[in-house]
Ligand SMILES: [Zn+2]
């Protein structure tokens with residue numbers, strides 16, 4: 001009798017122990033499937049309402065600890081005005097890296113710039129790709145400074161400018177190193193990560209070395225002339241592209257700075273290295289408007305000359321050679337005209353409401369109710385009153 005009652009008891013005990021053992025893994029497994037818990041895996045940046053939450057400050061401090069910068073450390077990026085071409089100089093804790101050097105005609109400018117800043121040694125020289133508006137002026141750098149390592153996506157390219165680059169590198173006994181996406185190295189207390197090229201391309205622009213420089217909590221993305229194909233491949237590679245400052249790809253060409261790429265970078269600032277009155281139409285309105293949509297503050301070497309960005313590891317500040325406060329990316333191409341004046345002098349009337357609007361007004365009437373008014377006087381004469389939104 002006793003044995004018969006014990007058996008179910010023992011079995012019940014075993015079952016109970018099993019359920020205790022499995023309870024916890026079960027609970028956490030279901031928890032992960034609860035819709036609410038997925039919020040935990042969404043980055044806080046995409047939850048704007050939480051960005052000012054009470055949990056934010058500690059994580060901010062954690063980040064500082066992760067990216068500690070030694071006392072007395074300094075960091076600067078000089079976006080040197082070399083006309084239609086790229087040239088950036090990155091200085092950190094007495095170490096230097098030059099990325100591109102503009103056309104060969106700019107080599108003396110590069111030479112003089114390095115000399116003026118006492119930079120006679122470059123830890124890294126980066127030729128983003130073989131085009132002359134990027135590598136030509138590097139001869140000026142190689143004439144003045146000794147170079148430790150030269151990075152370029154190719155070791156051969158059929159052009160005089162490239163042969164010249166090889167010659168100047170050869171004079172210093174330097175051979176080109178072809179970096180691999182994912183490589184990283186230090187420049188003082190800044191870290192540099194190679195993001196592209198992801199693979200070989202026929203389009204030389206897409207072969208551009210794309211690299212991200214991180215200094216403390218600030219970061220800088222240099223994209224050479226990479227176009228949307230290369231941008232998509234870098235995006236797909238899954239790197240953390242988020243950056244404080246973006247060197248806009250391909251001088252603001254329409255074929256670069258695609259929306260998905262820009263959205264992943266989410267820069268606060270962008271620098272366009274471009275020549276005044278260039279024949280390519282750079283920077284294009286398409287790219288400028290994408291930057292406006294993303295609320296990016298734009299600096300331009302064609303309008304402001306050399307642009308220098310300084311980082312203290314938490315925030316960045318900019319200074320420009322000229323036109324510090326100029327409109328670099330006006331909200332509409334017509335902003336040279338005061339907002340309440342029509343650029344063309346013409347207005348659009350609504351035959352229904354008898355209101356008249358600026359052609360740029362967001363509340364324009366349906367096409368069939370529109371009437372062209374050639375001046376404010378005409379509008380008033382015909383009994384139209386001004387729209388309350390665009391205040392024409
Ligand atoms: Zn190019």
Ligand SMILES: [Zn+2]
Pocket residue numbers: 085086131133134225250251
């Ligand atoms: Zn270029």
